[in-house]
Amino acid sequence: MQKNNSADCIIFDEQAEYCHYVASINRGQDLRYYLETLGCQMNEADSEQISGMLMQMGYSQTQDIMKADIIVFNTCCVRENAEFKLYGHIGELKTIKQANKDLIIVICGCMMQQTHVVEKIKKSYKFVDIVFGTHNRHELPRLLYKRISEKKKIYEVWENSKGIAENVPIERKSRITAFVPITYGCDNFCSYCIVPYVRGREKSRDPKMIKKDIMKLASEGIKEITLLGQNVNSYSYEMDFSELLHYISDIPYIDRIRFMTSHPKDLSDNLIKAMKDIPKMCSHIHLPLQSGSTNVLKQMNRKYSKDDYLVLINKIKQSIEDITISTDIIVGFPGETEEEFEETLDVYRKAGFDFAYTFIYSKRNGTPAANRQDQISDDIKNKRFAKLITLVNEMTLKSNINDESKIMQVLVEGRSRTNDTMMTGRTRGNKIVNFKCEADCTGSLIDVKIIKGHTWHLEGEMI
Numbered sequence: 144m145q146k147n148n149s150a151d152c153i154i155f156d157e158q159a160e161y162c163h164y165v166a167s168i169n170r171g172q173d174l175r176y177y178l179e180t181l182g183c184q185m186n187e188a189d190s191e192q193i194s195g196m197l198m199q200m201g202y203s204q205t206q207d208i209m210k211a212d213i214i215v216f217n218t219c220c221v222r223e224n225a226e227f228k229l230y231g232h233i234g235e236l237k238t239i240k241q242a243n244k245d246l247i248i249v250i251c252g253c254m255m256q257q258t259h260v261v262e263k264i265k266k267s268y269k270f271v272d273i274v275f276g277t278h279n280r281h282e283l284p285r286l287l288y289k290r291i292s293e294k295k296k297i298y299e300v301w302e303n304s305k306g307i308a309e310n311v312p313i314e315r316k317s318r319i320t321a322f323v324p325i326t327y328g329c330d331n332f333c334s335y336c337i338v339p340y341v342r343g344r345e346k347s348r349d350p351k352m353i354k355k356d357i358m359k360l361a362s363e364g365i366k367e368i369t370l371l372g373q374n375v376n377s378y379s380y381e382m383d384f385s386e387l388l389h390y391i392s393d394i395p396y397i398d399r400i401r402f403m404t405s406h407p408k409d410l411s412d413n414l415i416k417a418m419k420d421i422p423k424m425c426s427h428i429h430l431p432l433q434s435g436s437t438n439v440l441k442q443m444n445r446k447y448s449k450d451d452y453l454v455l456i457n458k459i460k461q462s463i464e465d466i467t468i469s470t471d472i473i474v475g476f477p478g479e480t481e482e483e484f485e486e487t488l489d490v491y492r493k494a495g496f497d498f499a500y501t502f503i504y505s506k507r508n509g510t511p512a513a514n515r516q517d518q519i520s521d522d523i524k525n526k527r528f529a530k531l532i533t534l535v536n537e538m539t540l541k542s543n544i545n546d547e548s549k550i551m552q553v554l555v556e557g558r559s560r561t562n563d564t565m566m567t568g569r570t571r572g573n574k575i576v577n578f579k580c581e582a583d584c585t586g587s588l589i590d591v592k593i594i595k596g597h598t599w600h601l602e603g604e605m606i
């Protein structure tokens with residue numbers, strides 16, 4: 144019997160009232176917001192809600208931080224780099240605020256779920272006006288109203304989630320593809336990962352709400368959706384994940400369905416079958432391996448062995464023709480020996496990954512792995528990382544060359560950023576394809592013949 148991690152639903156109505164109050168105060172003024180998002184797709188999805196709420200409160204977006212009346216930094220603490228980025232920017236914010244006393248500075252997101260970070264902001268960055276966390280993101284309208292009307296600094300972070308906020312306005316970045324969160328938080332407690340501590344225990348959204356969102360997206364012209372969660376495979380709310388895929392698969396005008404991320408320990412035969420049976424399912428799966436050593440995986444608390452992983456990969460490849468498989472790899476986990484690192488390279492070759500996201504292990508305060516005494520030196524981590532990157536690039540190129548002469552369906556996302564005679568889009572396997580096209584065919588599904596495979600993209604021609 145699968146566990147049920149269904150979430151209570153927080154309806155946005157009360158916050159909608161605050162949106163209305165702030166909008167009334169702002170009426171007649173040309174106010175702008177600048178929003179910077181650090182981190183993963185989940186944060187991107189959260190930022191789309193933040194944008195949606197700000198627009199309802201009368202702000203329009205600017206890409207020029209100097210012209211903003213409100214600046215929002217949506218932070219991430221999953222990787223050290225994202226943390227460095229916030230602290231790199233925060234000094235600059237002080238200078239901007241000195242030049243514009245009415246400016247409102249908001250810092251939110253995963254980093255704010257850590258008490259020591261909020262304390263540091265209170266003490267050292269007094270020019271920050273509002274701080275909130277991941278669990279009370281939907282309360283931005285009330286917090287902003289309070290800031291404007293009471294003129295006090297606001298630090299409000301909920302320790303735990305009280306449910307999932309529904310009907311929050313969303314301003315999408317793309318008019319073609321969209322993220323749809325289906326779960327929030329994570330129960331897995333991988334020993335290197337901060338997510339369960341800052342995003343809380345796993346909660347699944349009501350499938351009816353998910354379907355309603357997707358129907359709205361379809362009516363707005365969205366063609367492809369990506370169902371999001373830290374571990375979508377453990378979705379559970381009156382139905383499991385494979386059933387959810389069937390439940391949403393008949394929504395008209397949605398041509399493609401993707402999902403991420405999948406934890407290998409929870410990837411069921413039913414899911415593989417659903418991917419095979421539902422025509423809209425894209426032939427791509429992102430399945431984080433993290434390490435190819437069973438010993439390291441055990442210390443990471445991943446709950447699968449190297450052999451389990453390889454068996455799973457074979458099963459997926461045998462069941463779904465032409466599937467693209469990508470992965471995440473961490474090098475330099477505490478105690479990782481040279482032989483264990485070599486095992487990762489060996490599994491990488493055996494699995495035949497098409498592409499990978501690679502990371503150097505960095506300590507996350509509060510996680511078990513951060514307290515270990517056997518941390519790997521930067522020098523060794525960097526050498527291993529360079530070796531891994533060489534293999535990843537070699538195999539990605541091989542996979543892309545293997546696509547030459549194939550005809551692939553591409554969902555066109557727009558003009559190429561580097562060459563405006565080329566259009567760019569993605570295959571069902573999630574590979575980027577650039578191809579020549581005079582007319583702007585953004586949003587169309589087009590058959591393209593692959594003429595050359597490069598390391599970072601495929602080059603094609605329309606047929």
Ligand code: SF4
Pocket residue numbers: 329330331332333336337338339373374406
């Ligand atoms: S599955 Fe592991 S790595 Fe992924 S979010 Fe959960 S704890 Fe972090």
